[in-house]
Amino acid sequence: MSARHDESRAMEPKIQSTSWNPEIEKAILKQWEEQDIYRFTISNKPAFVIDTPPPYPSGRPWHIGAAAHYAQIDMIARTARMNGKNVLFPIGIDRNGLPVEIYTEKKHKVRMRQMDREKFLELCKVALDDLEAEMIQIMKGMGVSGNFKEHYRTDSDDYRALTQLTFIELWNRGLVYLANRPNNYCPDCGTTIADAEIIYNEIPTKLVYMKFKIKETGNEVIIASTRPELLFACQAVIVNPADARYKNLQGSHAILPLFNREVQIRPHRSAKPEFGSGAVMVCSYGDQNDVQVFRELGLKEIVALNDNGLTTDAAGQYAGLRINQARTKVIEELVTSGLIVKEENIMHRTPLCERSKTPIEIIPLHDYYVKQMDFVPQLRELAFKLKFHPDMHRQILLNWLDSIAIDWPVSRRRFYGTEIPIWYCNTCKAPNLPVPGRYHRPWKEKPPFDKCEKCGGSEFTGEDRTFDTWMDSSISPLFITKFGNDQKMFSYAYPTAIRPQAKDIIRTWLHYTMLRCVQLTGKMPWDEAWIMGYGVDEKGEKMSKSKGNVVDPFPVIQKYGADTFRFWSASQANLGYDFRCSEQKIAGSQKFLSKLWNIGRFLSSFEVVEERPELEASDRWMMAELVRLVEECRKGYEEYNFFVPANAIRDFTWNLFAAHYVEMVKGRAYSNENNSAKMSALYTLHRCLSTILLLMAPIAPFISEELWTKIYSKETIHLQPMFREEKADSDVRKYTKQIIDFNSMVWNKKKATIKDGKPLSLKDPIGIPVPDELALFAKDLKEMHNLV
RNA sequence: GGAUGGGUGGUCUAGCUUGGUUAGGAUACCUGUCUCACACACAGGUGGUCGAGAGUUCGAAUCUCUCCCCAUCCA
Numbered sequence: 001m002s003a004r005h006d007e008s009r010a011m012e013p014k015i016q017s018t019s020w021n022p023e024i025e026k027a028i029l030k031q032w033e034e035q036d037i038y039r040f041t042i043s044n045k046p047a048f049v050i051d052t053p054p055p056y057p058s059g060r061p062w063h064i065g066a067a068a069h070y071a072q073i074d075m076i077a078r079t080a081r082m083n084g085k086n087v088l089f090p091i092g093i094d095r096n097g098l099p100v101e102i103y104t105e106k107k108h109k110v111r112m113r114q115m116d117r118e119k120f121l122e123l124c125k126v127a128l129d130d131l132e133a134e135m136i137q138i139m140k141g142m143g144v145s146g147n148f149k150e151h152y153r154t155d156s157d158d159y160r161a162l163t164q165l166t167f168i169e170l171w172n173r174g175l176v177y178l179a180n181r182p183n184n185y186c187p188d189c190g191t192t193i194a195d196a197e198i199i200y201n202e203i204p205t206k207l208v209y210m211k212f213k214i215k216e217t218g219n220e221v222i223i224a225s226t227r228p229e230l231l232f233a234c235q236a237v238i239v240n241p242a243d244a245r246y247k248n249l250q251g252s253h254a255i256l257p258l259f260n261r262e263v264q265i266r267p268h269r270s271a272k273p274e275f276g277s278g279a280v281m282v283c284s285y286g287d288q289n290d291v292q293v294f295r296e297l298g299l300k301e302i303v304a305l306n307d308n309g310l311t312t313d314a315a316g317q318y319a320g321l322r323i324n325q326a327r328t329k330v331i332e333e334l335v336t337s338g339l340i341v342k343e344e345n346i347m348h349r350t351p352l353c354e355r356s357k358t359p360i361e362i363i364p365l366h367d368y369y370v371k372q373m374d375f376v377p378q379l380r381e382l383a384f385k386l387k388f389h390p391d392m393h394r395q396i397l398l399n400w401l402d403s404i405a406i407d408w409p410v411s412r413r414r415f416y417g418t419e420i421p422i423w424y425c426n427t428c429k430a431p432n433l434p435v436p437g438r439y440h441r442p443w444k445e446k447p448p449f450d451k452c453e454k455c456g457g458s459e460f461t462g463e464d465r466t467f468d469t470w471m472d473s474s475i476s477p478l479f480i481t482k483f484g485n486d487q488k489m490f491s492y493a494y495p496t497a498i499r500p501q502a503k504d505i506i507r508t509w510l511h512y513t514m515l516r517c518v519q520l521t522g523k524m525p526w527d528e529a530w531i532m533g534y535g536v537d538e539k540g541e542k543m544s545k546s547k548g549n550v551v552d553p554f555p556v557i558q559k560y561g562a563d564t565f566r567f568w569s570a571s572q573a574n575l576g577y578d579f580r581c582s583e584q585k586i587a588g589s590q591k592f593l594s595k596l597w598n599i600g601r602f603l604s605s606f607e608v609v610e611e612r613p614e615l616e617a618s619d620r621w622m623m624a625e626l627v628r629l630v631e632e633c634r635k636g637y638e639e640y641n642f643f644v645p646a647n648a649i650r651d652f653t654w655n656l657f658a659a660h661y662v663e664m665v666k667g668r669a670y671s672n673e674n675n676s677a678k679m680s681a682l683y684t685l686h687r688c689l690s691t692i693l694l695l696m697a698p699i700a701p702f703i704s705e706e707l708w709t710k711i712y713s714k715e716t717i718h719l720q721p722m723f724r725e726e727k728a729d730s731d732v733r734k735y736t737k738q739i740i741d742f743n744s745m746v747w748n749k750k751k752a753t754i755k756d757g758k759p760l761s762l763k764d765p766i767g768i769p770v771p772d773e774l775a776l777f778a779k780d781l782k783e784m785h786n787l788v
Numbered sequence: 789g790g791a792u793g794g795g796u797g798g799u800c801u802a803g804c805u806u807g808g809u810u811a812g813g814a815u816a817c818c819u820g821u822c823u824c825a826c827a828c829a830c831a832g833g834u835g836g837u838c839g840a841g842a843g844u845u846c847g848a849a850u851c852u853c854u855c856c857c858c859a860u861c862c863a
Binding site for chain 2 (some may be wrong): 013015018019020288289292392393395396399400403503504506507533534536538539540541542571572574576577578580582584585587588590591592593594595597598599600601602603604605647650651655658659662666670744747748750751752758759761762763764
C-alpha cells in the first residue's frame with residue numbers, strides 16, 4: 001500500500017474556504033491603513049516619486065480603462081516599494097477648466113456668462129465633490145497604495161498659486177508675450193471658444209460659383225465658395241500647383257466681383273482640383289484652412305467680423321450685418337449683376353459651437369503665448385534621453401515636436417480656471433504682475449501694489465481671463481515635490497522617477513510638462529515615462545458616452561473584487577497597447593485567483609520547511625523552473641510591464657506547478673515518515689508558493705497578503721524584497737517537456753481504458769513503465785499515477 | 789490627407805527584433821470524471837497555415853516590396 005491510501009493525514013489546512021472571497025479585501029484594507037505601511041517621509045532610502053495623473057471626475061461612470069490604468073500605476077508603486085525604494089504616490093484630482101463649467105451648467109441649468117461670476121465659481125467649486133468622493137472610494141477599494149491622507153486638487157488655492165508663480169517666473173524671464181491671432185468665436189454665444197467645445201456636423205449649404213476677372217488677360221475664372229459673404233475679406237485665390245487648367249494663371253491677379261479689388265492668384269497644395277472649379281478664394285478667415293494658408297503665404301488679414309459677430313467696415317456697403325444677412329445681400333447683388341454661374345447644394349462638414357449649434361467663426365484675438373518654438377530642439381534631444389516604456393511611444397512625442405508651428409496660447413476666456421495674475425494700469429495700459437506666492441484673482445481683487453511700475457498710475461483693471469488648464473496640469477511634478485515651497489523636499493524628490501500616463505495625451509500633458517519643467521528648473525521632470533494604451537470595448541473601439549459602450553468599473557469591482565480586476569488588467573493589457581474590456585475576461589481572471597487560493601489552502605496543511613535540504617530530482621527540476629519564472633518576471637517588472645509577470649505566473653502556477661509538480665510530490669508530502677524525501681518536497685512546495693506570492697504581490701496585493709500572512713509570516717508581504725537568492729541547475733529543465741508528455745500519455749491511456757463500462761479513474765492502477773530518460777523521477781511518477 | 793499601432797483556429801492573444809522540429813496559451817465549444825487543495829476543478833477532444841499577392845531563401849507567421857482592411861491621434 002502506498003502512502004496515498006494511508007490513513008495518516010497532514011495537519012488540518014489553516015484555510016477552510018475553497019474559494020477566494022473578495023470580502024476579505026475590506027479587512028485587509030483596514031489593516032494596511034492601521035499599519036500605515038505606505039507612508040512617505042524623507043529618508044536616506046532613495047526616493048521614487050511617481051508623477052501620477054490626476055484624474056478628472058467629469059462624470060459618471062469613471063472610465064474602466066482609467067481605473068485599470070490606476071491599478072497598474074499602483075503596481076509600479078508596489079514594485080518599487082518591494083525593491084527598497086521610498087515611494088511617493090500622490091493622489092491628485094483634476095478639477096479645473098471647461099468640463100466642470102459645462103457640468104455645472106447642466107447640473108444647475110444655468111449659463112456661465114449670464115450669471116454672476118462669483119456665484120458660478122461657487123457652484124463649480126463643489127460641483128465635482130460627489131464624483132470625486134466616488135472616484136477616491138473606487139481607488140481605495142482597488143487597493144491603490146497612494147497618499148490619500150494628503151490628496152490634492154488642481155483647483156485648490158495652493159495649486160493655483162503655484163501655477164501663477166510659475167507664470168510670473170516665465171513672464172519675468174521674457175518667455176511670455178501677447179499676440180493677435182485668429183481664434184474660434186461663436187457669434188451666438190458672443191465669445192471665443194476652445195477647440196474642445198467645437199463639434200463637427202455635415203450640414204447642407206450652397207456652393208456658389210462666381211465669376212472673377214483676370215486682371216492681366218481680361219478673361220474670367222470661375223471660383224466656387226461656400227462663403228460668398230466673405231468676398232470682401234478675400235486676400236488671394238489659390239489653385240493646386242499640379243492643376244494643369246490654371247498653370248498659366250499662377251502669378252497673375254484676380255479682380256473681386258462687387259468690390260473690384262485685385263488679389264494674387266497663387267499655388268497652394270490645399271486647393272483640391274476636384275472641389276468646385278478647383279480655384280479657391282482665401283478669406284480671413286473662412287475656416288481653419290484659411291488660417292493656415294494665410295500663415296503660409298504671409299497674407300495680411302482683413303478683419304471680417306467684430307466682437308459682436310457683425311461685419312466690419314471693411315465690408316463696405318455690407319457692414320454692420322449679421323453673417324446670414326450679409327450672405328443674402330451679397331448673393332442677391334451677385335445674381336443681379338450676373339456674376340453667378342450656378343449654385344450647388346452640397347453637404348459641408350462645418351464646425352459648430354457645441355452648445356448653440358451655431359457655425360463658429362474665426363476672428364483675430366489678443367492672447368498670451370508661452371514660447372515653445374525656441375525650446376523644441378532641446379526638447380527633442382531630451383526626448384531621446386527619456387526612457388520610454390514601451391520604447392515605441394517616443395515616436396508620438398517626436399512627431400508632435402516636429403509638427404509644432406506656433407507658440408503655446410495660454411489665455412482662455414473661461415471662468416473656472418487659474419486666473420492670469422495681471423493688472424493693467426488704467427493710465428498707460430501696462431501690465432503689472434504681483435510678487436508670486438499667494439493665489440491672486442485679479443478680476444475681483446485689488447492689486448497687491450499701489451503704483452504702476454511703468455507710469456506710476458494708481459488705478460488698475462484686473463485681467464479677467466484664465467489659463468489653459470494644461471498650464472496647471474503641466475506642473476504636477478513641481479507641485480508634488482513642493483517646488484517653491486519646501487526646498488529640502490524638492491531637492492530630495494525632484495526630478496521624479498516616473499511619469500505614468502495614457503498615450504493619447506503625450507502631445508499635451510507629457511509635452512507641456514517637459515516644456516514647463518525644463519523652462520523652470522533646467523532639468524527633465526522624470527527619468528522614465530510609462531505610457532499605457534487605451535481601454536477599448538470588446539470590439540476594439542474606443543469607449544464613449546455617445547456610442548453607449550462605456551463600461552462602469554464600480555459594479556465590476558464590487559462583483560469580482562479588486563484583485564480579480566487588477567489581475568485582469570495586468571494580464572490583459574500589454575504595455576503600451578490598447579486593451580479590450582469584457583466582463584468575460586474579468587470573470588476568467590477570477591478563476592486563476594481561485595486556483596491560487598486553493599493551492600494556498602492545500603499547502604497550508606503542511607508544515608513550512610524553510611531550511612533547504614538536499615533536494616530530490618523532482619524538486620530540483622521544479623526549482624529550476626521556478627528560477628526561470630523569477631527571471632522572466634524580473635524582466636517584466638524592470639519594464640513595468642505587468643502583462644509579462646501576470647501571464648508567466650499564471651502559466652507556471654497552473655500548468656506546471658499545480659498540474660504536474662504538485663501531483664508528483666503528493667505522495668512524499670502526505671507521507672507520515674518525516675524523512676528527507678518529505679522535507680525536500682515540503683521545502684520545494686513552500687518555496688514555490690511563497691515565491692509566487694512575492695511575484696504576485698504588486699499585481700494582486702490582497703490575496704497575496706492573505707496567503708502570505710496566513711502561511712508564512714506576520715509581516716506584510718508588501719515590504720518584503722520581491723526577489724530572493726535562489727540556486728538551481730537550469731540543466732534539469734530539459735526534462736520539462738518529457739515529464740509533461742509522459743503524464744499526458746498516462747492520462748490518455750487511463751481515459752482510453754474502459755473498466756466496468758467506465759474509463760479508468762486517475763487513481764486506478766495501470767501498468768505503464770517509466771521511460772529510461774525519466775528514471776530520475778521514476779519514484780514520484782509511479783506514485784503519482786499508481787503505476788504497477 | 790498625414791502619423792502611429794495592428795490584422796494568427798468562434799473570440800482574445802504569445803511568438804516576429806536574432807527566419808529552422810507537430811504555430812504556444814486563454815476563453816468558448818464537445819465528451820468523460822466528484823481522483824484525499826480546487827467541479828471557479830480534473831482528464832480527453834474538435835478547430836488555425838499565421839490579411840492578400842509577389843520576392844529573398846534549402847527553409848518564412850518571422851526578412852523585403854506592393855496592395856487591402858481595422859483602430860487611434862492629428863489635419
